[in-house]
Amino acid sequence: MAELSKTSGVPVATIKFYLRERLLPAGERTGPNQSIYGEQHLRRLRLIRGLIEVGGLSVAGARDVIDAVDSELPLAHSFGVAQRAVSASIDPGDIDPEALAGIDRLIEGWRVSGDNPGRLAAARVLETFGALGQRDERNWFSRYAAAALLVAEADLDQVEARGSREAMAETVVIGTVLGDALFSGLRRAAQEHVSALRHPVLSEPDRAPTKEQECP
Amino acid sequence: MAELSKTSGVPVATIKFYLRERLLPAGERTGPNQSIYGEQHLRRLRLIRGLIEVGGLSVAGARDVIDAVDSELPLAHSFGVAQRAVSASIDPGDIDPEALAGIDRLIEGWRVSGDNPGRLAAARVLETFGALGQRDERNWFSRYAAAALLVAEADLDQVEARGSREAMAETVVIGTVLGDALFSGLRRAAQEHVSALRHPVLSEPDRAPTKEQECP
Numbered sequence: 001m002a003e004l005s006k007t008s009g010v011p012v013a014t015i016k017f018y019l020r021e022r023l024l025p026a027g028e029r030t031g032p033n034q035s036i037y038g039e040q041h042l043r044r045l046r047l048i049r050g051l052i053e054v055g056g057l058s059v060a061g062a063r064d065v066i067d068a069v070d071s072e073l074p075l076a077h078s079f080g081v082a083q084r085a086v087s088a089s090i091d092p093g094d095i096d097p098e099a100l101a102g103i104d105r106l107i108e109g110w111r112v113s114g115d116n117p118g119r120l121a122a123a124r125v126l127e128t129f130g131a132l133g134q135r136d137e138r139n140w141f142s143r144y145a146a147a148a149l150l151v152a153e154a155d156l157d158q159v160e161a162r163g164s165r166e167a168m169a170e171t172v173v174i175g176t177v178l179g180d181a182l183f184s185g186l187r188r189a190a191q192e193h194v195s196a197l198r199h200p201v202l203s204e205p206d207r208a209p210t211k212e213q214e215c216p
Numbered sequence: 217m218a219e220l221s222k223t224s225g226v227p228v229a230t231i232k233f234y235l236r237e238r239l240l241p242a243g244e245r246t247g248p249n250q251s252i253y254g255e256q257h258l259r260r261l262r263l264i265r266g267l268i269e270v271g272g273l274s275v276a277g278a279r280d281v282i283d284a285v286d287s288e289l290p291l292a293h294s295f296g297v298a299q300r301a302v303s304a305s306i307d308p309g310d311i312d313p314e315a316l317a318g319i320d321r322l323i324e325g326w327r328v329s330g331d332n333p334g335r336l337a338a339a340r341v342l343e344t345f346g347a348l349g350q351r352d353e354r355n356w357f358s359r360y361a362a363a364a365l366l367v368a369e370a371d372l373d374q375v376e377a378r379g380s381r382e383a384m385a386e387t388v389v390i391g392t393v394l395g396d397a398l399f400s401g402l403r404r405a406a407q408e409h410v411s412a413l414r415h416p417v418l419s420e421p422d423r424a425p426t427k428e429q430e431c432p
Contacts, residue, residue, distance in 0.1 A: 118404025152406035154359035188334025190368035
């Protein structure tokens, strides 16, 4: 275990915690105080860290996701489990029916089940936009839906490029959890870029002041 | 205040907390135990709830964002403040230079400052993907970047469609905070849809079993 800790950079106490919480399978016991941990453990440990530290999952959420990777469930189920683990549980009855109808108009023609956690989360956002008086101008929301479809196509291509069922399931959960963070990061960079293109002066506050600014 | 609570559906204790935390401006005092709260307070209260409950911001994060809306900062700064409020603070020195270079290749040609929080967050995700052995196959990441650009264009169009500077700043922060949630929700719905199109049987576990499944 000391060696696993050294190789992975994860403290021994944390590894013990993951073992107790059934996130990490036990090593092969070779003596009263000795177990062998292999490449599989190192790989799993990295997955746990990625899910919790970068993906922001709870320990319980990470366990659900890892159980889905280990199970023999069809791949589509891994998606469902990963999606539920990273989504707040929302009761459809709590959502304004008009917001739900708004989402269903946005994703018209998509084959999506009524309890898809993304559909409910998106409806919750639409409800909040409505309460805040943010109307959908210039097809704001449908452009999000079109971009989401592009990303989902890329996600599925990536999953299908993997070889084994386990590798595919791993990519499903990693992609679901970390893909959100990758997209939101790139979106922020893109906002700065588009804003700089459209409003060059505003976006460069530290460039040399113009004459007007010097002598108001 | 009782009336504000009734109209907004926010408990009096919560309103008092927001007043104490300077999220909500004080009402106009009309007597020792009486203040007048107007339309502005109701609107602000809805913004606070949206930022904290749907956007997942902390009270401190919501205050930063609201201060940016109220300030006379140029619009591009509101973007920066909103972005920082919703992003974990990341020290560029903590990120694998190779992951940073990877992001910079993805967003080549974009006008993005080195400390853009999205650039750093995306690099952190790339670093984690790398540690987990997830390689970028079939242009996975660059398709994310292309979709992020589409969404950022839609975001800027929406902001520019607003009239006043305050309304624009409000849309910047609301869109930055809630847009992440909207996109990730739509992405999950799109994943189910694309997966159902490509793997019809796997995605319909409860449809009638085929003969083969009945008699293996």
